[in-house]
Amino acid sequence: MFLGLSFVAVVIGLPLAAVFTEALRKGLGAYFTAISDEYALQAIKLTFLVAAISVPCNLVFGVAASWAVAKFEFLGKRLLVTFIDLPFSVAPVISGLVYVLLFGAHSILGEWLIENDIQIIFAVPGLVIATIFVTFPFVARELIPLMEEQGTEQEEAALLLGASGWQTFWKVTIPNIKWGLLYGVLLCNARAMGEFGAVSVVSGHIKGSTNTIPLHVEILYNDYNFVAAFAVASILTLLALVTLLLKRAVEIRTHENDK
Amino acid sequence: MAIHVKNIKKQFSDFTALDDVSLEVKSGELIALLGPSGSGKTTLLRIIAGLEFPDSGSVLLNGEETQDKDIKERHVGFVFQHYALFKHMTVFENVAFGLRVRPKKIRPSNIVIREKVMELLSLVHLDAFHDRYPSQLSGGQRQRIALARALAVEPRLLLLDEPFGALDAKVRKELRRWMRRLHDDIHITSIFVTHDQEEAMEVADRVVVMSNGKIEQVGTPEEVYQHPANAFVYDFLGNYNEFSGIKDSAGIVHLADFDSKQSKPIEGKPVKIFSRPHEIYITNKKEEGEFIEAVVEHMNPAGPLVKIELERKGGQLIQAEILKTIIKNLDVKNGDVLFLRPETMKVFE
Numbered sequence: 001m002f003l004g005l006s007f008v009a010v011v012i013g014l015p016l017a018a019v020f021t022e023a024l025r026k027g028l029g030a031y032f033t034a035i036s037d038e039y040a041l042q043a044i045k046l047t048f049l050v051a052a053i054s055v056p057c058n059l060v061f062g063v064a065a066s067w068a069v070a071k072f073e074f075l076g077k078r079l080l081v082t083f084i085d086l087p088f089s090v091a092p093v094i095s096g097l098v099y100v101l102l103f104g105a106h107s108i109l110g111e112w113l114i115e116n117d118i119q120i121i122f123a124v125p126g127l128v129i130a131t132i133f134v135t136f137p138f139v140a141r142e143l144i145p146l147m148e149e150q151g152t153e154q155e156e157a158a159l160l161l162g163a164s165g166w167q168t169f170w171k172v173t174i175p176n177i178k179w180g181l182l183y184g185v186l187l188c189n190a191r192a193m194g195e196f197g198a199v200s201v202v203s204g205h206i207k208g209s210t211n212t213i214p215l216h217v218e219i220l221y222n223d224y225n226f227v228a229a230f231a232v233a234s235i236l237t238l239l240a241l242v243t244l245l246l247k248r249a250v251e252i253r254t255h256e257n258d259k
Numbered sequence: 260m261a262i263h264v265k266n267i268k269k270q271f272s273d274f275t276a277l278d279d280v281s282l283e284v285k286s287g288e289l290i291a292l293l294g295p296s297g298s299g300k301t302t303l304l305r306i307i308a309g310l311e312f313p314d315s316g317s318v319l320l321n322g323e324e325t326q327d328k329d330i331k332e333r334h335v336g337f338v339f340q341h342y343a344l345f346k347h348m349t350v351f352e353n354v355a356f357g358l359r360v361r362p363k364k365i366r367p368s369n370i371v372i373r374e375k376v377m378e379l380l381s382l383v384h385l386d387a388f389h390d391r392y393p394s395q396l397s398g399g400q401r402q403r404i405a406l407a408r409a410l411a412v413e414p415r416l417l418l419l420d421e422p423f424g425a426l427d428a429k430v431r432k433e434l435r436r437w438m439r440r441l442h443d444d445i446h447i448t449s450i451f452v453t454h455d456q457e458e459a460m461e462v463a464d465r466v467v468v469m470s471n472g473k474i475e476q477v478g479t480p481e482e483v484y485q486h487p488a489n490a491f492v493y494d495f496l497g498n499y500n501e502f503s504g505i506k507d508s509a510g511i512v513h514l515a516d517f518d519s520k521q522s523k524p525i526e527g528k529p530v531k532i533f534s535r536p537h538e539i540y541i542t543n544k545k546e547e548g549e550f551i552e553a554v555v556e557h558m559n560p561a562g563p564l565v566k567i568e569l570e571r572k573g574g575q576l577i578q579a580e581i582l583k584t585i586i587k588n589l590d591v592k593n594g595d596v597l598f599l600r601p602e603t604m605k606v607f608e
């Protein structure tokens with residue numbers, strides 16, 4: 001147990017402490033100047049925007065995919081499950097690169113996009129698409145085992161009692177999966193905000209335009225602006241800590257519900 | 260509601276669940292679908308409910324074709340083996356569900372819903388539990404709630420899938436007696452699935468015995484028990500002993516006797532003789548007529564009859580259930596050699 005605790009302390013505790021000490025090295029004043037910098041604020045805004053679009057997308061998509069996989073038998077079900085897992089097994093940088101190749105100026109689609117004046121790569125849509133791809137499995141992976149375990153009897157009972165498909169979904173299916181769903185959304189959100197690799201490739205690092213928090217941290221760090229880098233990084237760290245707390249709260253609730 | 264099942268076939272990949280099944284149920288009847296697991300009884304029930312669709316054949320409810328009918332339009336109440344209660348709703352809300360999901364035009368008011376639900380809860384003797392959650396109830400109570408929930412929508416037909424299968428023996432007996440009384444009170448056409456022959460015999464007006472996706476026999480409990488249509492039905496309805504026999508040219512059945520070499524071999528057709536353990540006659544002295552010789556292996560005197568296990572030469576085990584007084588008079592002990600003969604027997608060729 002001692003070994004375990006010291007491992008956690010060294011690998012997770014120390015870096016966590018380091019982020020905040022480095023960020024506050026030159027005092028609170030410098031800290032707030034760093035995070036209220038124009039570009040920093042824009043990075044924060046963009047990160048929230050990307051998460052605000054991609055998380056709901058994956059919420060809807062994740063629920064639909066898990067519903068299909070867990071409650072129905074159909075041809076190509078295994079293929080769908082494999083596709084859901086794909087983002088876990090592909091390196092994020094590669095997935096970013098694929099989107100550049102797909103939508104970039106030199107692709108077939110790219111020419112059409114340029115003609116119609118639609119920009120995806122090196123713009124917000126690219127960031128959103130890359131983030132959706134990377135965070136796609138979180139909700140579905142959380143829900144599929146849960147829904148499979150619950151089976152279809154309660155839904156069948158609802159239909160037999162005269163409920164419509166929609167009523168069955170909202171009154172029976174959703175209440176049964178709500179805690180698992182929230183858990184999946186939290187994980188999905190954490191990843192969406194912290195994603196670096198895929199976003200880095202499609203972003204183009206345009207200051208004040210296509211930089212998310214992780215990308216902004218990298219730029220600051222490469223400019224030897226350590227205090228600012230760590231200050232902005234501390235925002236992400238705080239987000240992670242909040243996520244952990246919420247996650248814990250959800251876990252406690254789920255546990256109570258099972259009793 | 261009268262049900263007419265016509266030539267239903269249902270295949271699950273390479274498994275034939277139902278193979279050309281036809282069945283007629285009269286309005287107000289209580290029917291048991293009896294058979295081992297994999298016999299197709301649950302599939303038949305689910306097809307009647309509209310939860311499953313036949314590959315061919317049709318189901319007529321009150322003479323109306325159901326093929327294009329939604330589950331809703333069938334007005335079927337369904338009770339699941341594992342209750343399938345909505346665990347995030349109270350008992351009251353579970354029972355009220357079917358009324359609350361109705362379209363606005365035909366949805367009863369809250370007061371009417373309240374009255375109706377409480378009436379049903381008192382019918383299943385659980386009105387005091389209306390604000391509990393399903394997880395706070397015992398299995399027997401949950402199943403009664405499931406039944407109340409199914410009855411709330413005033414179904415014309417009640418289908419029950421192994422309704423007592425998940426309950427312990429005592430609760431099961433109590434609940435099936437209660438179900439019989441309930442049926443006598445409300446007379447709703449009901450079909451229930453079971454693998455327990457005692458349950459089917461005790462509760463149902465008519466029993467449908469199924470195996471391997473086919474109906475083996477349909478009849479009243481008495482008909483099925485006294486006049487089983489074939490060896491499968493006989494086997495399924497209770498413990499039995501099987502003997503080889505020979506039917507001679509005069510149509511008389513003889514026990515094939517490999518125990519005593521003295522008697523002359525009988526010419527004729529080989530047949531199977533079946534006999535229930537309580538239909539075995541025993542004696543400790545060789546008497547006139549055909550007897551089988553066997554050694555007492557084990558005796559279990561618990562219960563009204565003594566259960567004896569005997570081993571015949573050649574290793575065949577025979578079960579007999581004999582009155583305690585007979586055992587006492589004959590002074591039977593383990594290891595004794597006894598002579599036995601089926602008093603009543605069923606012969607299948």
